[in-house]
Amino acid sequence: MRSVHVFFAAVAAAGMMFGASAGDAVPRDMKLFLCAGQSNMAGRGSLAELTEAEKAPVKNVWFLDAKGAWQPAVAPMHAEDFGGRQEKFGECVSLAFFFAREYAKAHPDEVVGMVPCAVGGTSISHWTGPSKNHPEGMDCYAYAAKRIEIAKANGTFVGILWHQGESDSATKGPKENGRRTWKVKYDAKKYRSSFVKVMEALRKACGDTTGYLPVVVAGELGPFTGGAAEYNAALGDVVKSVHNSTFASSAGTTGQRDELHFTTEDCRTMGRRYFEAYERQSDPKVQAGVKSSFYAKAAAWPRRPCHTELVAMIG
Numbered sequence: 001m002r003s004v005h006v007f008f009a010a011v012a013a014a015g016m017m018f019g020a021s022a023g024d025a026v027p028r029d030m031k032l033f034l035c036a037g038q039s040n041m042a043g044r045g046s047l048a049e050l051t052e053a054e055k056a057p058v059k060n061v062w063f064l065d066a067k068g069a070w071q072p073a074v075a076p077m078h079a080e081d082f083g084g085r086q087e088k089f090g091e092c093v094s095l096a097f098f099f100a101r102e103y104a105k106a107h108p109d110e111v112v113g114m115v116p117c118a119v120g121g122t123s124i125s126h127w128t129g130p131s132k133n134h135p136e137g138m139d140c141y142a143y144a145a146k147r148i149e150i151a152k153a154n155g156t157f158v159g160i161l162w163h164q165g166e167s168d169s170a171t172k173g174p175k176e177n178g179r180r181t182w183k184v185k186y187d188a189k190k191y192r193s194s195f196v197k198v199m200e201a202l203r204k205a206c207g208d209t210t211g212y213l214p215v216v217v218a219g220e221l222g223p224f225t226g227g228a229a230e231y232n233a234a235l236g237d238v239v240k241s242v243h244n245s246t247f248a249s250s251a252g253t254t255g256q257r258d259e260l261h262f263t264t265e266d267c268r269t270m271g272r273r274y275f276e277a278y279e280r281q282s283d284p285k286v287q288a289g290v291k292s293s294f295y296a297k298a299a300a301w302p303r304r305p306c307h308t309e310l311v312a313m314i315g
Contacts, residue, residue, distance in 0.1 A: 031111065033100075033112065035117060042119065043092045095266075113151060113154060123168050124168055126139070152206075159214045160217070169227025170226030182225075184227045211294065220251075246278075
């Protein structure tokens with residue numbers, strides 16, 4: 001979150017140019033959702049397994065493409081073009097795509113804007129600043145922040161969809177009897193600390209001044225993935241560390257042959273569960289309690305420099 005590779009400046013400039021060229025045809029009052037994390041948020045489901053109805057554009061749903069232009073929501077919605085690195089998996093379907101379909105069906109009078117920012121193969125450390133052990137000194141937060149700025153011209157962020165952790169929970173080992181083995185390496189305490197930092201930063205980038213919006217929904221790792229049991233067991237406590245957050249279950253998902261990625265059917269399931277989790281958390285009655293709890297705690301915070309604005313706001 002400190003220094004930013006020159007590439008990001010070019011992406012931002014190009015993105016703003018392309019975004020502006022969309023003109024008045026692009027809605028200005030969208031409900032925006034940030035889609036962040038690694039490959040299972042970017043999507044690895046097969047386009048060939050979509051139904052004909054799923055291949056058609058979704059009414060009132062848009063997505064921000066790799067060039068920073070708004071497009072009608074059709075799959076693939078996430079074209080990973082981070083650092084000019086168009087991945088071979090870019091033409092796939094994601095859980096965020098199905099989330100958008102569920103949301104549009106439940107809220108036909110609202111316009112939805114999906115902002116894909118996930119980058120395959122990244123650990124949570126790639127979201128907390130430049131990484132020396134990755135090409136281009138990968139800084140996923142900086143990449144997302146540039147795209148967030150483009151998106152805010154056309155709406156307000158109401159949700160952050162997060163699916164990440166495969167790179168932090170286990171490493172692949174040799175195959176035994178034809179199956180991949182895994183070496184679990186999950187450190188829940190370390191991950192929780194990073195998760196808090198990332199969500200605070202993303203919320204701030206999304207324009208929040210309160211510290212509890214947008215609503216954050218994180219997803220469990222597929223149970224077929226190495227380290228999933230340890231990660232999923234701790235996820236409830238991890239999300240509790242970020243105010244106004246919740247999580248979506250991955251129970252029953254089967255995974256692809258690589259024992260790492262969701263199938264298209266899994267993406268349907270997870271998209272629906274993310275939507276259901278978001279709807280529960282964003283319910284006005286729940287939000288009233290969340291807001292009351294948050295401000296009660298915030299009022300008692302010491303007047304440190306990092307809390308100056310918030311303390312002033314709540315008196």
